[in-house]
Amino acid sequence: MSDDILSKLQISEKDTYLYDKASKVIEFMKTLYNGEDLRFVSAYLFNNSKIIDKNAKLRTLFNHFATVERPNIIYIRTDTNLSINGVSIKDLTQKLHLCAFFGGDIKSLVQEYCSVVISENLSFFMSAVPNNAIFLYSKGFHLINSLTAFIKKLKYNKLIHFGDVDLEGLAIFEAFKKNLPDLTFYPTIENVQFILDKYAGKLPVNKQKTDGCEYKNSQKYYDLVKNGISIEQEFVHSLFYKKILEKPKWMR
Numbered sequence: 001m002s003d004d005i006l007s008k009l010q011i012s013e014k015d016t017y018l019y020d021k022a023s024k025v026i027e028f029m030k031t032l033y034n035g036e037d038l039r040f041v042s043a044y045l046f047n048n049s050k051i052i053d054k055n056a057k058l059r060t061l062f063n064h065f066a067t068v069e070r071p072n073i074i075y076i077r078t079d080t081n082l083s084i085n086g087v088s089i090k091d092l093t094q095k096l097h098l099c100a101f102f103g104g105d106i107k108s109l110v111q112e113y114c115s116v117v118i119s120e121n122l123s124f125f126m127s128a129v130p131n132n133a134i135f136l137y138s139k140g141f142h143l144i145n146s147l148t149a150f151i152k153k154l155k156y157n158k159l160i161h162f163g164d165v166d167l168e169g170l171a172i173f174e175a176f177k178k179n180l181p182d183l184t185f186y187p188t189i190e191n192v193q194f195i196l197d198k199y200a201g202k203l204p205v206n207k208q209k210t211d212g213c214e215y216k217n218s219q220k221y222y223d224l225v226k227n228g229i230s231i232e233q234e235f236v237h238s239l240f241y242k243k244i245l246e247k248p249k250w251m252r
Helices: 002-008 016-031 038-046 056-065 089-096 122-127 144-151 167-177 189-198 219-225 233-241
Strands: 073-078 099-102 114-119 133-137 156-162 184-186
Touching: 002 016, 016 038, 016 056, 038 056, 056 144, 073 089, 073 144, 089 099, 114 122, 114 144, 122 133, 122 233, 133 144, 144 167, 156 167, 167 219, 189 219, 189 233
Parallel strands: 114 133, 114 156, 156 184
Antiparallel strands: 073 099, 073 133
16 A cells, blocks of 8 residues: 555655655654644654655645644735635624634635735735725635535636745745646746845845755746746745736735
8 A cells, every 4th residue: 555655656765855855754643643743743843843744745645644624714804805704704704703613614615716825935925905805815735626626616817826926936826836837936036036126135035945855937037036936926925016016906
């Protein structure tokens, strides 16, 4: 069974780093696992709660053996006519500022076509105002599976991932993109180049590691930030209000 799942995930002994991690996950799940969540297992095995979350193959491997799934929670804000199980999400957004629910409990969904925007970070998600759009909070890598399943139920004109322009932010986008082929990354490559030129030497540098990630859908972005430069989502958001960058049409 272990060899079968490793073969299916295309994890070979030639990739010593990934194979070693996968072997440790399998051993834990078979001998010690007692319903713990993914981040606990990652911290227990690798002293880092994000190692498994950052790698799609390791996440799939964990979920293959897991008996208890992580909470399938959706954080959402919208100004569109979206109803889930007969409840208006637009009304909840206006009254409570946001709505959160378990994605696995959706029995009915009625909506109109609009933009769907995945926000990597909480700051933008909570403070920006959607414009004919549905905003979803991904909590970094944390809610990729639950959000992907939810987005596949939606009708949209555009599907955007707005995140940090650094190695980790691009890795999150790549993880979403595998199952959401329509997904595009924001800010645009032109905006990124503009920011790099205007703020040269003033941007934070993060020596991040995103093990096992291939940047095949974001190669142009990767080439600009592979030296560790980070353009934070919150910083891009601030440029809208300084009128240095024009707001995208899907936010007010």
